[in-house]
Amino acid sequence: MTTPSIRLKLLAVVVLLTVTLGVAVTVQLRTALLRTAGAELDKRSISIAADLAMRVTEPLLTRNTLDVRDILLDIASNNPDVRYALVVDSQNRLVAHTFQGGFPRDLLAHRPVQLGDNPDLVILQSDEGPLHDAAAPIVGGLAGHVRVGLTETHLVASLRQVERLQVITVILVGLTALGAAYYGIFRLTRRVQDLALAARRVGAGDMTPRVAPGAPDELGILAGAFNEMTERLAAAGEAVRAKEQARTELLQKVLTAQEEERGRISRELHDEIGQALTGLIVGLKVLKGPTDAQRLRDVAAATLESVRRLSRDLRPAVLDDIGLVAALRRYTEDFSRLHGIEGTLQVVGHEETRLAPAVETTLYRVVQEALTNVARHSGARHFGVVLDLRGPVIQAIVEDDGRGFDPASPKAGMGLASMTERTALVGGAVTIESRPGGGATVYVKVPAEEGDRAHSDC
């Protein structure tokens, strides 16, 4: 058995309610009408009997039976509800009646008449249905009595009519209610279906669907919330995609940088250390005197220095051993000496402050990259590095007096991406202030307590 839809259930409820109400009202109306009309019939039979008793008095007493019968027939023809009327004299003898061709004996035999002050009314059961039989005395019973029997035939017929109308009304109202309910429910459930459809598409990754909110009811609120959620999902997806792209680019750059580094190391090994070692080998073959030995010793010392610098560039051991401040100081000094650009490192706060290894590595590398950029592109003659170790946010500032650039240009963006990425990994941010011809300043801000998602090995 399949579960019926809400639409069907709601419609079933409406139909059930309408039919129940209709049947209940019809039945109740019928009962009430039957009771009221029955009582009305009782009253009428009593009233007709009393009226007849007055009218037949004179012809009855003067033995004018024909007149008595005429009066009875007149009453019967003027009142369709009157099934019969009869007059009985004081000796209980039948005087006149409205039947043609005989008289039903049962009517006298099965009906004891008690004439008193109150009208005598009995409901008789007959082969034609119930009869409201009223008896009224003539001259206080001295001259006999009149009996009138009213049938319920017309009453029942008019009740049927009312009932039929009622049933038609119920059906019409039911159909109208059904139509209205179907329309209302259709509109309601269509919104639900729209929502479900949109949700399914969003679930499949399509962020474009929006649901018309419609009336500001519960479903409208739901639709609003859904739209809002979809928008946020789309925005979040966009951010994820952007990050993904940046990550890919960074990976590319890392690989490139790695290749460059390897190339440089290869060149240095080949050009400097290789040549120096070749010189040493050649010198050792032709070694003749102490001056040659001295020259060879110098060559070996220079080679050793080259190897050390190469090693330091690859991974400054001081960062692990002596900390960020000392490493940066040594690097800036080397940088100034190597590139012939004047500049110093200024530290605010305790120089002995040790940060998390990842934070220290990041700051070191970012400053290193910023200074490399200065050396490569700015053509500056001075530079300055400020490291602020106070507070929960560590700040590093690298400035130069070079030719500057437009930070919004795509080329600049590309060059600065690896710095930004690296900083973002430890929850920090990079800001660049520069304009063409006006130098450049790089602000790096990193929280002192970095998260655990960063790695110290980059």
Next chain:
Amino acid sequence: MRRAPWLLLILTLSLLLAGCSAAPPGLVIRLKDLDPTLAAGDPGISPRPVLRVGVSPMLSPREMLLRYGPLMDYLGRRLGRRVELVLPRSHTETFEMVRSGAVQVAVVSGYAYVLGQKEFGMEALAVPTYDGLPTRRAHVLVRRYSGIIQFSDLKGHTFAYTDPLSASGRLYPEAKVLDLSEPLDRFFERTTFVASDDKALKALDQGLVDGCAVDSAMYDYAVLADPDLARRLRIIDTSEPLGAPPVVVSPRMGSELKRALQEALLDLDQDDVGRSVLSRLQTERYVKPDSAWYESIRTLAAQVGARQ
């Protein structure tokens, strides 16, 4: 739980419909089973001999029944018979019923007695007294503010007689017309016979006629029932004493029954039951009749040229 609403609905409907079940079956009357022997009414067979008493209409049949019913019961007990009251529609009908024997006893008008005595030996047994007298008078009445103050003023007006066989209701006003040397057929603009004294008074009171003549005792009864009537109507003429309506019997009645009946009537004032019967009849007692009391009626009849 899923079926609970349906069950509830069925339960509700069955409860509602339970109120509509039919009443317990009792005796069923077969309206279509007609008995042709009852077509004209049941004649019935009385276990006792029936004495039919006709009473001429002086009041409405209803009033007559209420007045004479106790007398019939009394006579029935005294005579050991089933006494049946017959209310003919006119004095003439009563007269003819006595003549034909349709009733054995009757209360007839004085003039009917005079006629019956002469024509077939109708015999009077007793006469009721009123104000101590066995006679009545005829009153001629008009509406008080009709402008008619004497009998001659009625010329060209409408007039209600009671019955052709009534001395007070017909013979006397006709005699008055003749006294004025006026032709009977043209004096009144229109005349009508209304059968009883109370109807004549009613017709006059309601303006259907301009004048009428009634028995003085009947007029007194009417004023007793409706005292204001005396202010609305005016008596413009009153006759000499006329013999009161007697209780008569057919000449064919056996002398034993006749004697017993006369005794019963004359003894009415002797016991409480009889006195209550008399008071209902608004009569002091019944007395033996004297033919001389009806002489004035005979004179009136001769005067107007009616049958005697």
